[in-house]
Structures are given as structure tokens and as C-alpha cells.
Amino acid sequence: MQMAFHIxxxxxxxxxxxxxxxxLIGANGPGxxxxxxxxxxxxxxxxxxxxxxxxxxxKCAGSKVWLxxxxxxxxxxxxxxxxxQKVSFELVPVDGPIGGFADAHATAAALAxxxxxxxxxxxxxxxxxxxxxxxxxxxxxxxxLVGERLGITDQFQGVDEIDVREDGFFEVLERxxxxxxxxxxxxxxxxVLGWATGSLPEPRNSPQIGMANMRAMxxxxxxxxxxxxxxxxxxxxxxxxxxxxxxxxxxxxxxTDEIARELVAWIGAE
Amino acid sequence: xxxxxxxxHTASHDDNSSAITNDALEAVTAGRRLAEQLGASLTIGIVxxxxxxxxxxxxxxxxxxxxxxxxxxxxxxxASDAAACEAxxxxxxxxxxxxxxxxxxxxxxxxxxxxxxxxxDTHVTAIAASGSIEVSRWFYRQRVEAVVNRxxxxxxxxxxxxxxxxxAGQSCVANVEQVAVELPGxxxxxxxxxxxxxxxxxxxxxxxxxxxxGAGWTKxxxxxxxxxxxxxxxxxxxxxxTGASLGSSKSLVDQxxxxxxxxxxxxxxxxxxxxxxxxxxxxxxxxxxHGEEPHVVGWRFIGERRAISLDxxxxxxxxxxxxxxxxxxxxxxxxxxxxxxxxxx
Numbered sequence: 001m002q003m004a005f006h007i008x009x010x011x012x013x014x015x016x017x018x019x020x021x022x023x024l025i026g027a028n029g030p031g032x033x034x035x036x037x038x039x040x041x042x043x044x045x046x047x048x049x050x051x052x053x054x055x056x057x058x059k060c061a062g063s064k065v066w067l068x069x070x071x072x073x074x075x076x077x078x079x080x081x082x083x084x085q086k087v088s089f090e091l092v093p094v095d096g097p098i099g100g101f102a103d104a105h106a107t108a109a110a111l112a113x114x115x116x117x118x119x120x121x122x123x124x125x126x127x128x129x130x131x132x133x134x135x136x137x138x139x140x141x142x143x144x145l146v147g148e149r150l151g152i153t154d155q156f157q158g159v160d161e162i163d164v165r166e167d168g169f170f171e172v173l174e175r176x177x178x179x180x181x182x183x184x185x186x187x188x189x190x191x192v193l194g195w196a197t198g199s200l201p202e203p204r205n206s207p208q209i210g211m212a213n214m215r216a217m218x219x220x221x222x223x224x225x226x227x228x229x230x231x232x233x234x235x236x237x238x239x240x241x242x243x244x245x246x247x248x249x250x251x252x253x254x255x256t257d258e259i260a261r262e263l264v265a266w267i268g269a270e
Numbered sequence: 271x272x273x274x275x276x277x278x279h280t281a282s283h284d285d286n287s288s289a290i291t292n293d294a295l296e297a298v299t300a301g302r303r304l305a306e307q308l309g310a311s312l313t314i315g316i317v318x319x320x321x322x323x324x325x326x327x328x329x330x331x332x333x334x335x336x337x338x339x340x341x342x343x344x345x346x347x348x349a350s351d352a353a354a355c356e357a358x359x360x361x362x363x364x365x366x367x368x369x370x371x372x373x374x375x376x377x378x379x380x381x382x383x384x385x386x387x388x389x390x391d392t393h394v395t396a397i398a399a400s401g402s403i404e405v406s407r408w409f410y411r412q413r414v415e416a417v418v419n420r421x422x423x424x425x426x427x428x429x430x431x432x433x434x435x436x437x438a439g440q441s442c443v444a445n446v447e448q449v450a451v452e453l454p455g456x457x458x459x460x461x462x463x464x465x466x467x468x469x470x471x472x473x474x475x476x477x478x479x480x481x482x483x484g485a486g487w488t489k490x491x492x493x494x495x496x497x498x499x500x501x502x503x504x505x506x507x508x509x510x511x512t513g514a515s516l517g518s519s520k521s522l523v524d525q526x527x528x529x530x531x532x533x534x535x536x537x538x539x540x541x542x543x544x545x546x547x548x549x550x551x552x553x554x555x556x557x558x559x560h561g562e563e564p565h566v567v568g569w570r571f572i573g574e575r576r577a578i579s580l581d582x583x584x585x586x587x588x589x590x591x592x593x594x595x596x597x598x599x600x601x602x603x604x605x606x607x608x609x610x611x612x613x614x615x
Contacts, residue, residue: 017544017563018564104380104390105384136409138409139390140393145380148385149384153381153454154349157373158373175373175539177475179540181463181464181465182463183462183463183464184461232422236418237404237417238416239409239417241414242415250582250594263606267555268613
């Protein structure tokens with residue numbers, strides 16, 4: 001395969017899915033209680049994007065992966081200790097606020113500016129990767145906005161597969177309604193790919209990869225530029241947990257036949 | 271004074287049941303309500319290769335109708351769709367733009383908002399207009415609900431499906447204004463859809479019921495053996511007789527990658543929860559699933575919920591389901607299938 005890609009993966013950090021979340025409104029707008037001490041992970045769909053980027057990089061000689069992540073330096077450092085052991089990449093940290101309540105437009109502006117100024121990045125070889133939605137804001141717009149700011153008009157969302165052909169064109173499978181995939185062929189980079197689950201398992205930890213990544217990661221974290229995100233007129237009227245709690249009926253004594261009859265009646269009821 | 275534009279697109283050629291999708295008709299209802307509440311003008315824009323049939327379905331609403339039509343818009347593609355939506359927005363001079371959260375519009379609408387110097391909010395579940403416009407949406411994968419408003423215009427809102435009734439009006443010949451679209455060079459070609467074989471098409475967004483299979487289906491049963499083949503047959507039989515849509519927990523769809531027994535018709539597309547889908551169905555039946563929070567957040571928009579689990583302390587029993595049957599799902603589903611077949615015959 002002849003094409004060498006410059007793959008930039010945008011990935012945020014989010015609270016571990018098993019954590020209990022409690023929203024509150026502070027002086028700077030909404031946030032989560034104890035947000036800075038909640039265990040955090042790399043955003044799951046963005047993590048899929050990172051693993052797919054690394055796999056593509058391994059297939060295409062001369063390719064390189066950057067991981068651009070916006071969050072508080074201390075949290076980034078904590079999460080990257082784990083992520084660094086998975087695949088090779090160059091971390092580009094951006095020191096900024098944590099959480100899903102920040103405005104996506106401001107986030108996209110900060111990310112686009114960072115990517116545009118990456119030393120050695122060839123924009124004609126650029127594949128901009130990320131998750132199609134985050135597990136925090138979940139809006140699915142940041143990557144598109146970054147792409148627009150970088151002038152990229154070939155964009156794909158809900159991607160599960162990329163297949164690069166010998167001529168440099170690539171085929172993309174995007175999720176669409178009804179459990180189907182839309183198949184498109186793009187005439188090479190630059191392009192934006194917002195990944196869904198992809199098709200790769202999470203790589204096993206590799207101490208060697210971790211050591212190599214960490215050598216460049218710590219200085220990068222120390223030098224991370226700080227950004228302040230503008231609210232762009234976004235105001236939160238209310239932020240709350242859903243109150244619905246069901247009065248669960250736990251049936252321990254019913255026989256199989258009784259359960260089956262009850263279920264059939266329930267399924268058939270309008 | 272705000273002016274409202276509802277953007278719609280024609281249904282794909284594969285979906286020949288209607289010229290326009292149900293989700294788009296829901297957005298039309300939301301747009302009409304919002305225009306009435308604000309005393310604002312209403313325009314409807316349609317994107318597609320042939321928009322006449324879709325326009326005729328919308329003419330009775332009495333709104334201005336704009337169309338970006340042509341072969342270039344036959345297939346969903348970022349460059350052409352973004353150009354079409356941008357042209358329609360400029361032609362309508364809209365301050366608030368509503369559209370359905372379809373895969374086609376979700377792909378492009380943030381880019382369009384940026385081109386127009388506007389802002390966007392997605393996955394909107396409700397819109398209220400009392401003085402100012404306030405919209406509801408969820409954060410942290412349906413775990414936190416917020417109401418937001420913005421001063422910036424144009425404000426783009428993508429509406430989740432199932433949140434508004436679909437517009438229904440009499441069809442008649444429409445007077446549609448064609449909007450010229452300046453297309454950029456196209457580097458992407460849509461070559462088609464890849465669909466699972468008919469017997470593996472288990473995702474049915476319009477089904478009344480969601481059936482979720484958890485990892486327990488492929489674990490060792492009381493006889494010490496794994497019965498994944500039997501599990502597959504039971505599940506497919508259930509789906510066939512009920513017409514339910516199949517969902518799964520992450521742990522079950524991940525098993526394929528770990529070399530454990532799998533249900534061959536399941537993929538990550540079936541996954542419900544934190545890193546999967548959040549479908550909307552009137553009823554949901556969970557089987558062999560623990561009901562942990564990362565999975566259950568995907569059930570936010572499921573109406574009545576029941577679960578079958580061997581664990582009397584599983585997550586479903588803690589206020590997440592209406593009824594939990596502590597029982598062996600293999601036996602229960604086998605019996606349910608038999609009763610349903612008997613009923614149908």
C-alpha cells in the first residue's frame with residue numbers, strides 16, 4: 001500500500017461508565033459533583049477511533065498517529081498512563097475544562113487551532129478521526145465542526161470500517177438506519193471519520209509501547225497550552241437527574257408456565 | 271422575530287413506503303408548533319433527487335416550500351448535502367432550523383451551522399417557547415437531562431425520533447420554489463447499502479418491542495455445557511413470532527473478539543447502552559442480562575420494561591424494570607415461543 005496517512009485522533013476523557021453521576025450548577029455553569037476525582041477513561045468511541053488509526057498506520061508505511069485530547073492536564077496524565085500502553089501515538093494535550101457541558105463550538109475551535117498548528121502535519125494526507133459521539137456531551141458535532149474549520153468536506157459518521165485501496169481511494173462503511181451500512185468510496189485524504197465501534201478489539205497492554213509513548217508524553221503534558229472555552233451564549237436553564245424510579249415487581253415463585261403465559265399476554269396487549 | 275425552517279429529505283429508494291420519512295414528518299409537526307407559539311413564519315425545505323412527491327405531502331400545512339432537487343442529492347453525502355442545506359437556509363433566511371436526527375442530517379448539520387455562523391444542538395427531545403426558546407436534551411448518554419437556551423442565531427436543532435407526532439395532511443399539487451445549489455467538486459461516491467441477510471436483519475426501529483439478549487445466553491447452563499446454538503434458535507424464533515427488534519449488552523457482542531461462544535447474528539450494531547444505541551420502543555424484554563447501569567442507560571426511552579434473570583439481585587430489580595422474573599430464560603423463552611406459535615396457528 002503506497003499511501004502514507006497523517007491521522008489525527010480527537011479523543012476526550014469521560015467519567016468511568018460505572019460511576020454514579022450527580023449534576024450540579026456551580027459558579028462557572030453546570031458540572032458533575034466531584035468531577036475531578038471521578039475515575040476517568042478515554043471516551044469509548046474515540047478509543048475505537050484510536051485503535052483503528054493505529055491499525056491503519058501499521059498497514060500503511062510512513063503513516064503517523066497524533067492523539068489530540070482536551071482536558072485538565074492532571075486528568076489527561078492519569079488516563080494516558082493506561083491508554084499509552086495500547087498503541088503508539090504522539091500525544092498533543094490541550095489543557096482545558098473537563099465535562100460534557102462545555103459548548104461544542106468552542107471546543108471545536110480550540111481543537112482545530114491545535115491541529116492546524118501541528119508541526120510536520122501534511123494536511124493533504126490528513127485523516128481526522130474521532131468518536132461519532134462522545135459519552136459526555138453526546139452531540140456528535142465536534143468532529144464535524146473541526147473538519148469544517150480545517151476545510152474538509154469529505155466527512156463520514158458512524159464509521160465501522162475503512163478499507164484503503166491500492167490507488168489511495170478508500171471505502172468507508174457508515175451506520176445508517178435499520179441496522180444497515182452505507183458504503184462510500186472517497187478519493188483519498190483529507191477526510192473526517194467519526195467512528196462507531198469499528199471492528200477491532202481493544203489491544204492488549206504492551207509495556208514496551210507504553211515506555212516509548214511515555215517518553216514524549218510527559219514533556220508534552222508539561223508544555224500543554226491552556227485554553228478557555230467560550231460559552232457562545234449557551235445557557236443552562238436546568239440540569240437534573242431523571243427522577244423516574246420504577247416500582248419493580250420481583251417474581252421469584254412463579255413457574256415457567258405461569259411466566260410464559262403472563263409474558264405472552266403482555267406482548268399481545270396494546 | 272424568529273423565522274422557522276424545517277429541513278427534510280426524501281426517503282431513500284430502498285424505503286419505498288413513503289416519499290418522506292416519518293422522522294421528517296415529526297420535525298414538521300415540531301416546526302409548525304414552534305412557529306405558532308412564536309408567531310413566526312414557517313418554511314419547509316426538502317432535499318432529494320425528486321422532491322415533488324414529498325412536497326405534495328406537506329402542502330396542506332400552508333408553509334412556504336423550498337426544494338434543492340437533482341441527481342446530486344439522490345444519495346446521502348456530506349459535500350452535496352451540506353451545500354444543499356446551506357442554500358436552503360440562506361434562501362429561507364431562517365433564524366431557527368429544525369430537522370430530524372437522521373443519519374443523513376446528523377452527518378452534515380453541524381457543518382452547515384458553522385458555515386452560516388450559527389450554533390447547533392442535537393438529540394433534542396422537547397422544545398418549549400414561552401418568551402424564549404428552550405430545548406431539552408440528554409447528557410452523559412441519557413444519564414443527565416438539561417434544558418438549554420441560546421441567543422445566537424441561526425440555531426439548528428436536530429430532533430430525536432419519537433418525540434413528536436408525525437404530520438399528516440392531505441396530498442395535493444404543491445407550489446415549490448427551486449433553490450439553486452452551488453456544488454463543490456465531489457470526491458466521494460456513495461456506492462450503496464450493505465444490509466444483513468434477511469434472516470439476520472434483527473434491528474427493527476419501528477418494532478413495538480425490544481428484546482435484549484445478555485451474555486448469560488452463551489454461559490454454561492445447569493448441565494455444565496454451553497448451549498449457544500440452542501440459544502440462537504430460541505432468540506431468532508422469538509424475534510420471528512413477535513417481530514421484536516434485537517438488542518444486546520456490550521459483553522455479549524464483545525465475546526466474538528475474545529474467542530468465546532457467540533450468537534452469529536449479533537453485531538455491535540445491536541448493542542444497547544452507554545456505547546451502543548438508545549432505541550425507542552413501547553416495550554422491552556431483557557433476558558440473561560444483569561441490568562448494569564452502562565447498559566440500562568440505553569433503555570431510557572423504552573416504555574414498559576420486563577426482565578428474565580436468574581439473579582434476584584440483578585440491576586433490573588433496583589427500580590430499572592417494572593417486572594423481573596427470577597427464572598431460566600432458556601425455559602421461559604422456549605415456552606413463550608410455543609405459546610405464541612400455538613396462538614398464531
